[in-house]
Amino acid sequence: MLDIVLLGAGRLATNLGKALVGHGHRVKAVYSRTLASAQALADRLECPATDSIRELPQEADAFILSIKDDALAEVIPHLSDGRRQQLMLHTAGSVDADIFAPYAERYGVLYPMQTFSKEREVNFSEIPVFIEGSDPAIRSLAESISRRVYPLASADRKQLHLAAVFASNFVNHCYAISADILERSGLPFSVMLPLIDETARKVHCLHPLDAQTGPAIRYDTDIISMQASLLEHQPTAKAIYELMSQSIHACAGQEKRK
Numbered sequence: 001m002l003d004i005v006l007l008g009a010g011r012l013a014t015n016l017g018k019a020l021v022g023h024g025h026r027v028k029a030v031y032s033r034t035l036a037s038a039q040a041l042a043d044r045l046e047c048p049a050t051d052s053i054r055e056l057p058q059e060a061d062a063f064i065l066s067i068k069d070d071a072l073a074e075v076i077p078h079l080s081d082g083r084r085q086q087l088m089l090h091t092a093g094s095v096d097a098d099i100f101a102p103y104a105e106r107y108g109v110l111y112p113m114q115t116f117s118k119e120r121e122v123n124f125s126e127i128p129v130f131i132e133g134s135d136p137a138i139r140s141l142a143e144s145i146s147r148r149v150y151p152l153a154s155a156d157r158k159q160l161h162l163a164a165v166f167a168s169n170f171v172n173h174c175y176a177i178s179a180d181i182l183e184r185s186g187l188p189f190s191v192m193l194p195l196i197d198e199t200a201r202k203v204h205c206l207h208p209l210d211a212q213t214g215p216a217i218r219y220d221t222d223i224i225s226m227q228a229s230l231l232e233h234q235p236t237a238k239a240i241y242e243l244m245s246q247s248i249h250a251c252a253g254q255e256k257r258k
Contacts, residue, residue: 002141005056006030006045007075008066009037011116012091016066017045019124019145028057053078058086062141064110065090072099080104087137093161096154097132108133110142111157115168130157177237209251216248 002025006017009032017027027045032038035051042049050056053075056063063083067075069092080088080103088100088107100107109132114122129142130152142149152160175196179189202211215223224245231238 001025002061002144003028003057005060005063006041006066007053007056007064007079008032008091009034009041010066011118012112013066014041014044014118015114015116015122015124016064016091016112016145017041021045022124023145025144028060029055031056058082060086062087062089062137069095076100077103087135089133089138089141093164094158098154106133106135106137108135108138109154109157110138111152111161112146113160113164115172130160132157174240177240180234180237212248212252214248216245217252219245219249 002020004020004025004027006013006020006027006029009030013030017030020027027042027047029048029050030038030042030045031050031053032041033051035049038049038051056079063079063086065072065075065079065088072090072092072095076088076099080086080100084104085106086104088104089110090097090099091110091112093111093113097107097109109130111130111132112124112127113130114127116122124145125147127146128148128150129146130150131138131142132151132153139149139151175189175192178192182189182191199211215227224242228238228241231241
Protein backbone atom coordinates (compact mmCIF):
# COMPACT_ATOMS: atom_id res chain seq x y z
CA MET A 1 0.00 0.00 0.00
CA LEU A 2 1.30 3.42 -0.97
CA ASP A 3 0.45 6.76 0.59
CA ILE A 4 -0.60 9.23 -2.10
CA VAL A 5 -1.28 12.95 -2.01
CA LEU A 6 -3.62 13.95 -4.83
CA LEU A 7 -3.71 17.46 -6.25
CA GLY A 8 -6.83 18.04 -8.30
CA ALA A 9 -10.49 17.11 -7.99
CA GLY A 10 -11.68 17.05 -11.58
CA ARG A 11 -12.68 14.17 -13.84
CA LEU A 12 -9.28 12.53 -14.12
CA ALA A 13 -8.39 13.08 -10.45
CA THR A 14 -11.72 11.61 -9.37
CA ASN A 15 -11.29 8.43 -11.39
CA LEU A 16 -7.61 8.10 -10.53
CA GLY A 17 -8.31 8.60 -6.84
CA LYS A 18 -11.00 5.91 -6.85
CA ALA A 19 -8.67 3.54 -8.73
CA LEU A 20 -5.85 4.10 -6.24
CA VAL A 21 -8.08 3.44 -3.25
CA GLY A 22 -9.75 0.51 -5.02
CA HIS A 23 -6.35 -1.12 -5.54
CA GLY A 24 -5.36 -0.84 -1.92
CA HIS A 25 -3.53 2.49 -1.77
CA ARG A 26 -4.30 5.28 0.66
CA VAL A 27 -4.93 8.86 -0.41
CA LYS A 28 -3.63 10.97 2.47
CA ALA A 29 -5.14 14.25 1.26
CA VAL A 30 -6.86 15.91 -1.68
CA TYR A 31 -6.01 19.46 -2.75
CA SER A 32 -8.03 21.72 -5.01
CA ARG A 33 -8.12 25.48 -5.41
CA THR A 34 -11.80 25.22 -4.54
CA LEU A 35 -12.32 23.67 -1.11
CA ALA A 36 -15.79 22.40 -1.99
CA SER A 37 -14.36 20.45 -4.95
CA ALA A 38 -11.58 19.01 -2.82
CA GLN A 39 -14.05 18.06 -0.10
CA ALA A 40 -16.40 16.31 -2.54
CA LEU A 41 -13.62 14.00 -3.73
CA ALA A 42 -12.05 13.63 -0.28
CA ASP A 43 -15.38 12.43 1.09
CA ARG A 44 -15.41 9.64 -1.50
CA LEU A 45 -11.81 8.71 -0.72
CA GLU A 46 -12.23 9.10 3.05
CA CYS A 47 -9.36 11.52 3.53
CA PRO A 48 -8.78 15.19 4.46
CA ALA A 49 -9.40 17.99 1.96
CA THR A 50 -7.65 21.33 1.63
CA ASP A 51 -7.35 24.35 -0.64
CA SER A 52 -3.92 25.21 0.77
CA ILE A 53 -0.76 23.53 -0.48
CA ARG A 54 0.95 24.39 2.80
CA GLU A 55 -1.53 22.18 4.64
CA LEU A 56 -0.65 19.08 2.61
CA PRO A 57 1.49 16.35 4.20
CA GLN A 58 5.22 16.91 3.86
CA GLU A 59 5.85 13.28 2.94
CA ALA A 60 4.12 10.62 0.85
CA ASP A 61 5.10 7.83 -1.51
CA ALA A 62 3.92 10.02 -4.40
CA PHE A 63 2.43 13.44 -4.98
CA ILE A 64 0.22 13.23 -8.09
CA LEU A 65 -0.76 16.47 -9.80
CA SER A 66 -3.94 16.02 -11.82
CA ILE A 67 -4.67 19.68 -12.43
CA LYS A 68 -5.03 21.94 -15.47
CA ASP A 69 -1.92 21.93 -17.64
CA ASP A 70 -1.49 25.69 -17.38
CA ALA A 71 -1.59 25.51 -13.57
CA LEU A 72 1.36 23.12 -13.25
CA ALA A 73 4.05 25.78 -13.59
CA GLU A 74 2.44 27.78 -10.80
CA VAL A 75 1.69 24.92 -8.40
CA ILE A 76 4.91 22.87 -8.69
CA PRO A 77 7.27 25.40 -7.04
CA HIS A 78 4.94 25.77 -4.04
CA LEU A 79 4.38 22.03 -3.73
CA SER A 80 8.10 21.23 -3.97
CA ASP A 81 9.06 23.70 -1.24
CA GLY A 82 10.33 21.44 1.55
CA ARG A 83 9.46 18.33 -0.49
CA ARG A 84 12.34 18.23 -2.97
CA GLN A 85 13.07 14.56 -2.22
CA GLN A 86 9.46 13.47 -2.65
CA LEU A 87 8.27 11.72 -5.84
CA MET A 88 6.31 14.18 -7.99
CA LEU A 89 4.13 13.02 -10.91
CA HIS A 90 1.82 14.85 -13.27
CA THR A 91 -0.89 13.29 -15.43
CA ALA A 92 -0.82 15.64 -18.44
CA GLY A 93 -0.57 14.41 -22.01
CA SER A 94 1.30 17.36 -23.50
CA VAL A 95 3.54 18.70 -20.71
CA ASP A 96 7.20 17.69 -20.47
CA ALA A 97 8.29 15.70 -17.44
CA ASP A 98 11.16 18.17 -17.05
CA ILE A 99 8.74 20.82 -15.82
CA PHE A 100 9.65 19.38 -12.39
CA ALA A 101 13.43 19.53 -12.94
CA PRO A 102 14.21 22.86 -11.21
CA TYR A 103 12.23 21.92 -8.12
CA ALA A 104 12.30 18.15 -7.52
CA GLU A 105 14.89 15.38 -7.68
CA ARG A 106 12.41 12.53 -8.16
CA TYR A 107 9.72 13.12 -10.74
CA GLY A 108 7.92 11.76 -13.77
CA VAL A 109 4.63 11.30 -15.60
CA LEU A 110 1.64 9.02 -15.05
CA TYR A 111 -0.66 9.61 -18.05
CA PRO A 112 -3.84 7.49 -18.26
CA MET A 113 -5.10 7.76 -21.83
CA GLN A 114 -8.86 7.76 -21.49
CA THR A 115 -11.78 10.16 -21.52
CA PHE A 116 -13.20 10.52 -18.02
CA SER A 117 -16.47 11.67 -16.48
CA LYS A 118 -17.25 11.91 -12.79
CA GLU A 119 -20.59 10.22 -13.37
CA ARG A 120 -19.28 7.12 -15.18
CA GLU A 121 -17.35 4.27 -13.65
CA VAL A 122 -14.38 2.98 -15.65
CA ASN A 123 -12.31 -0.18 -15.37
CA PHE A 124 -8.98 1.47 -14.71
CA SER A 125 -7.09 -1.79 -15.07
CA GLU A 126 -7.88 -1.77 -18.82
CA ILE A 127 -6.78 1.84 -19.39
CA PRO A 128 -3.37 2.28 -21.07
CA VAL A 129 -1.12 4.22 -18.69
CA PHE A 130 1.96 5.89 -20.18
CA ILE A 131 4.80 6.61 -17.80
CA GLU A 132 8.02 8.58 -17.87
CA GLY A 133 10.83 8.84 -15.34
CA SER A 134 13.69 6.75 -14.03
CA ASP A 135 12.35 6.14 -10.53
CA PRO A 136 11.21 2.48 -10.33
CA ALA A 137 8.35 3.53 -8.04
CA ILE A 138 6.61 5.11 -11.06
CA ARG A 139 6.23 1.80 -12.90
CA SER A 140 5.31 0.01 -9.70
CA LEU A 141 2.55 2.50 -8.99
CA ALA A 142 1.25 2.38 -12.58
CA GLU A 143 1.22 -1.43 -12.67
CA SER A 144 -0.72 -1.53 -9.43
CA ILE A 145 -3.74 0.13 -11.09
CA SER A 146 -3.43 -0.90 -14.77
CA ARG A 147 -2.47 -4.01 -16.71
CA ARG A 148 -1.42 -1.86 -19.68
CA VAL A 149 1.63 0.23 -18.73
CA TYR A 150 3.98 1.69 -21.35
CA PRO A 151 7.12 3.84 -20.94
CA LEU A 152 6.95 6.84 -23.28
CA ALA A 153 9.13 9.94 -23.60
CA SER A 154 7.59 13.40 -23.48
CA ALA A 155 7.97 14.09 -27.22
CA ASP A 156 6.17 10.86 -28.16
CA ARG A 157 3.52 11.40 -25.48
CA LYS A 158 2.67 14.74 -27.12
CA GLN A 159 2.07 12.90 -30.40
CA LEU A 160 -0.05 10.34 -28.54
CA HIS A 161 -2.10 13.10 -26.94
CA LEU A 162 -2.62 14.77 -30.33
CA ALA A 163 -3.83 11.46 -31.77
CA ALA A 164 -6.19 11.08 -28.82
CA VAL A 165 -7.65 14.54 -29.46
CA PHE A 166 -8.58 13.47 -32.98
CA ALA A 167 -9.87 10.05 -31.90
CA SER A 168 -11.91 11.28 -28.94
CA ASN A 169 -12.41 15.03 -28.52
CA PHE A 170 -12.95 15.82 -32.19
CA VAL A 171 -15.13 12.75 -32.71
CA ASN A 172 -17.26 13.76 -29.73
CA HIS A 173 -17.64 17.24 -31.19
CA CYS A 174 -18.87 15.63 -34.40
CA TYR A 175 -21.47 13.85 -32.27
CA ALA A 176 -22.56 17.25 -30.93
CA ILE A 177 -22.93 18.63 -34.47
CA SER A 178 -24.88 15.51 -35.43
CA ALA A 179 -27.17 15.96 -32.41
CA ASP A 180 -27.84 19.58 -33.37
CA ILE A 181 -28.75 18.60 -36.95
CA LEU A 182 -31.09 15.89 -35.69
CA GLU A 183 -32.77 18.20 -33.18
CA ARG A 184 -33.66 20.60 -35.98
CA SER A 185 -35.73 17.80 -37.50
CA GLY A 186 -37.16 16.64 -34.19
CA LEU A 187 -35.10 13.46 -34.07
CA PRO A 188 -33.31 12.10 -30.98
CA PHE A 189 -29.56 11.52 -31.03
CA SER A 190 -30.24 7.94 -29.91
CA VAL A 191 -31.02 6.99 -33.53
CA MET A 192 -27.28 7.35 -34.19
CA LEU A 193 -26.14 4.96 -31.47
CA PRO A 194 -26.27 1.70 -33.50
CA LEU A 195 -24.25 3.41 -36.25
CA ILE A 196 -21.74 4.81 -33.74
CA ASP A 197 -21.39 1.46 -32.00
CA GLU A 198 -20.78 -0.45 -35.24
CA THR A 199 -18.28 2.15 -36.46
CA ALA A 200 -16.35 1.78 -33.20
CA ARG A 201 -16.50 -2.02 -33.37
CA LYS A 202 -15.16 -2.08 -36.93
CA VAL A 203 -11.90 -0.33 -36.05
CA HIS A 204 -11.15 -3.11 -33.57
CA CYS A 205 -10.49 -5.37 -36.55
CA LEU A 206 -10.00 -3.01 -39.51
CA HIS A 207 -7.62 -0.13 -40.11
CA PRO A 208 -9.65 3.12 -40.01
CA LEU A 209 -8.90 3.73 -43.71
CA ASP A 210 -10.41 0.34 -44.57
CA ALA A 211 -13.45 0.99 -42.40
CA GLN A 212 -14.31 4.34 -44.03
CA THR A 213 -17.61 4.59 -45.94
CA GLY A 214 -19.85 7.40 -47.17
CA PRO A 215 -19.98 9.95 -50.00
CA ALA A 216 -16.60 11.55 -49.21
CA ILE A 217 -14.53 8.43 -49.88
CA ARG A 218 -16.10 8.25 -53.37
CA TYR A 219 -16.10 12.04 -53.57
CA ASP A 220 -19.71 12.00 -54.72
CA THR A 221 -19.85 15.71 -55.55
CA ASP A 222 -23.65 15.85 -55.97
CA ILE A 223 -24.28 14.51 -52.46
CA ILE A 224 -21.44 16.51 -50.94
CA SER A 225 -22.69 19.77 -52.48
CA MET A 226 -26.25 19.09 -51.38
CA GLN A 227 -25.26 18.27 -47.80
CA ALA A 228 -22.96 21.29 -47.60
CA SER A 229 -25.84 23.50 -48.71
CA LEU A 230 -27.90 22.25 -45.76
CA LEU A 231 -25.26 23.81 -43.50
CA GLU A 232 -25.34 27.30 -45.03
CA HIS A 233 -26.73 28.71 -41.77
CA GLN A 234 -23.87 27.04 -39.83
CA PRO A 235 -20.66 28.25 -41.52
CA THR A 236 -18.31 26.57 -39.04
CA ALA A 237 -20.05 23.20 -39.37
CA LYS A 238 -20.07 23.64 -43.15
CA ALA A 239 -16.34 24.32 -43.18
CA ILE A 240 -15.73 21.23 -41.04
CA TYR A 241 -17.89 19.15 -43.37
CA GLU A 242 -16.07 20.33 -46.50
CA LEU A 243 -12.56 20.00 -45.04
CA MET A 244 -13.36 16.58 -43.57
CA SER A 245 -14.74 15.39 -46.93
CA GLN A 246 -11.61 16.60 -48.70
CA SER A 247 -9.38 14.89 -46.13
CA ILE A 248 -11.27 11.58 -46.33
CA HIS A 249 -11.03 11.57 -50.11
CA ALA A 250 -7.35 12.52 -50.07
CA CYS A 251 -6.50 9.77 -47.56
CA ALA A 252 -8.39 7.21 -49.66
CA GLY A 253 -6.44 8.28 -52.74
CA GLN A 254 -3.11 8.02 -50.96
CA GLU A 255 -4.01 4.53 -49.75
CA LYS A 256 -4.84 3.41 -53.31
CA ARG A 257 -1.48 4.66 -54.57
CA LYS A 258 0.48 2.59 -52.06
